[in-house]
Amino acid sequence: MRDPILKVRDLKVEFGTNDGPVYAVKGIDLDVMPGETVAIVGESGSGKSQTMMAIMGLLAGNGRADGSAQYRGKEIIGLSDRALNRIRGEKITMIFQEPMTSLDPLYKIGRQLSEPIIHHGKLKRSEVRPRIIELLKLVGLPDPERRIDAYPHELSGGQRQRVMIAMALANDPDILIADEPTTALDVTIQAQILELLADLQKRLGMAIVFITHDLGIVRRFADRVYVMQKGEVVETNDAEVLFTAPAHPYTQMLLAAEPTGTKAPPPPTAPVLLEGRDVAVTFRVGGGFLKGPAIDLKAVDRISLQLRQGQTIGIVGESGSGKSTLGRALLRLAPSKGAVRFQGKDISHADREAMRPLRHEMQLVFQDPFGSLSPRMTVGQIVTEGLLVHEPHLTRRERDARAIEALAEVGLDPLMRNRYPHEFSGGQRQRIAIARAMILKPKIVVLDEPTSALDRSVQKQIVDLLRDLQKAHDLAYLFISHDLAVVRAMADHIIVMKEGRIVEEGATAEIFDHPREAYTQALMAAAVDQTRFRRSA
């Protein structure tokens, strides 16, 4: 057996905080063989990223690494920046989760790509340009001769990630660390980036360390897998073995965490609660004094839909497709054209005043469980705030009783209602947000990516909770998401949106099994890893 090129032994990472030290990584062992693909899998807070940050010398100021990590027999933990700079960026390179911000916005990409090449002494500044064009070609950036002089903001997220990959490859590294390289990208772009990485590895032969929470990626690309939980490696094995026979309960839980089940459509006699006809939203961009004419941007372009009692319509699309704007327009939270009817009543022209009595029947839950709860209010205050508006006759005691009821219903201990949001995890906060909607006994809830910021295992719990609530109260959901696995489990009817228009719509099973439109097929193909994985699991 060959020697590992990266050999990690008893690596520990701790962070000094005001509440005392936090141990992010608690002594892990890890090997990377030349040319292999290793995946480090875990949920947020498992320490998977910090392990690699420690090896790259990139821990935050209050972080400290202990133990050993050897690159080709040379110890790199505790190395000075100067000594480490001879390895990082040349032998070991890294791409990050945030393609939008990982490049310096103030410099052309050609210049940023040239820096690691020049500083590692590979080429002189005057000779570097052809090499950069070659790299940009290698990563499939269209029109590299022109793009070399582009600034990062002139490129899309996927293109920026390609530039980062080009930078990672510039000095022919032995190891490429990819820290959630596709998480921030749309699903079709994700697939392209992963294909690119797999293809480049085949051609160039470097080892890849994938840090990810996405088991679809792991199954498809990794040779070996490390499963991390709370700073420790709980299981390691060849990918095939791990997926067919997971040994550790945590691994089993992760594998089972994909949302399952389907939703039956409501009976055809179910009354239509919300109806939109030719709903259109345009945003005016630019214009103003001495600035020339404005451009109208069609965010939602004449969309019609009917939402019945007990129904869940899944609205699927990539970022910028207009799916969130549609949801807001239907709730009359964004100015729109076209007709919106709620329980047969035309609300197209209802103003704020007229909408207020209807608001408690149409509630909204947002994606971001951290930003959507006021940090200065207790959970009890947050949950009961809507009651102050919609049921002002309630006494304090009655409101409190309702809060207890609502929190219990979403699976939270009602005793927690005097605490503040920051004391809760992401999943718990999303439960609080759901309780805030449910306490008003709505008929319709618009769920705008309610599970996207959550770990898979938590996602599953939220999906189960939402389905239980729907059954108990005969709710209608408008479920907005880019995550096809979750949509499949939640919705009975699906609308696929692109650039403000409906590309395709139909019953969930039909859309998933027999997509007609090319765009839907592309979306499905890009998500196929997850689906295939779920079927075999």
Next chain:
Amino acid sequence: MVGYVLRRLLSAIPTVFIIVTLAFFMIRIAPGGPFDLERPLDPLIMENINRAYNLDKPLWQQYLLYLGNLAQGDLGPSFTRRDFSVMDLFRTGLPVSIQLGAMALSLALIVGTALGALAALRQNTWIDYMVVGTATLGITIPPFVIAPVLSLFFGVMLGWLPAGGWGGGQFRYLVLPVATLALPQIAIIARLTRGATIEALRSNHVRTARAYGLPTRVVVVTHALRAAMLPVVSYLGPTAAALLTGSVVVETIFGIPGIGRYFVQGALGRDYTLVMGTVIVIAVFVVIFNLIVDILYAWLDPRVRYD
């Protein structure tokens, strides 16, 4: 870019016009007039004076007359300083104020950014605490305290520098007033730079630069400090305009013949034309420096484009 600058300059004309109009009527709403003395003048004399300065005409006629003269570059005669036109006063005073302000601005910019960047790079060390502490002190002590203290200490007690006066712009005379003007700005710029640099050092693209083994010098100077300069540049626009148009406090305490004094003196003496002139000068400076800042900003940050 040329088109943008022209558009901005064109759009400055209505801005200045509105300011002129507002100032014209506001100063006249204020009770009293330029020739009201403790012992009222003989009504006949008063009438003559008013006629000489067109103050006997209806307000709208005075306004149109003023605009007409302004369009020809004539700011009118000063009401309180006989024999001087407002233009004469500015011709001698403005260069003094600009010289003083430019030196203070340069000093503040160089020392402020250097201290701020140093504090950021040595965050949570004694250097950082020193800079932040001094900066806080510099912001809290008002110039009307700093100026006499400096003058007393270096001018009177130690006798190293002149306690006041202009001395034809000799360097010795400039030191104390420049220091007084620059100190609070150094403090503000240092704090701004420190905060922006710390934020830039934590940014993802700086992490990228470090991950690719770039030398610390390149990481800091190329990738962190340039980003950190953006908020400082924004701050400089109105600050430069304020510094270059003179400071009432500094010019009064050190006895410097700049134009900063005119604003307050003119307003108190109801010297209508002098107040108007000062307002116009300040407005034009603010417009110009905001434009310069916007151009600088676009040069520093490619995401900002005006075409």
